[in-house]
Amino acid sequence: QKEVEQNSGPLSVPEGAIASLNCTYSDRGSQSFFWYRQYSGKSPELIMSIYSNGDKEDGRFTAQLNKASQYVSLLIRDSQPSDSATYLCAVKGGNTGFQKLVFGTGTRLLVSP
């Protein structure tokens, strides 16, 4: 079992819709969770972080965390074509030590005009 799992997609949504991206992790001791966005041919950039159960909102983005289910998600409201990218889930595990992140392979999002 991979430490961090994501559906590779592509996830296709029309402009203006809500895009829902999901991620599961295996280390129950994981403490911190991050969403990175990576445009094609570019480097990853951090867009959201979440540390406790529940929802965290930042503009059109909402991160949701459920530690009991070992599940973290990212909702993008009012999706725009400029949101088309690969979204990487990253987890700071409880047992990884030295604060390194483990990344999922990413979900590709396509927002059509």
Added chain:
Amino acid sequence: DAGVIQSPRHEVTEMGQEVTLRCKPISGHNSLFWYRQTMMRGLELLIYFNNNVPIDDSGMPEDRFSAKMPNASFSTLKIQPSEPRDSAVYFCASRERENTYEQYFGPGTRLTVT
């Protein structure tokens, strides 16, 4: 303020050759990470330095890979000898300090080994 700088941006080499990738972290950051990204395996951590000291190199695939950080503003990742399966994008990232988690990625080096 300059971000993480990597060179070269693209490298094409023949199997068996030595490859050296370079990284300059953001000034003042004391943690540096080398990652490799492929379609099949995603983004994998190769090695992590804190205050110029290698802390975790468990992701280095084999002895052909080595990394150094001689000072706070420079790091190298060397592959000798290179193999076609080393073809990937190699990212360097830096972090301000150990108790923060945001990593700032450089633009990456796309390595092709023929």
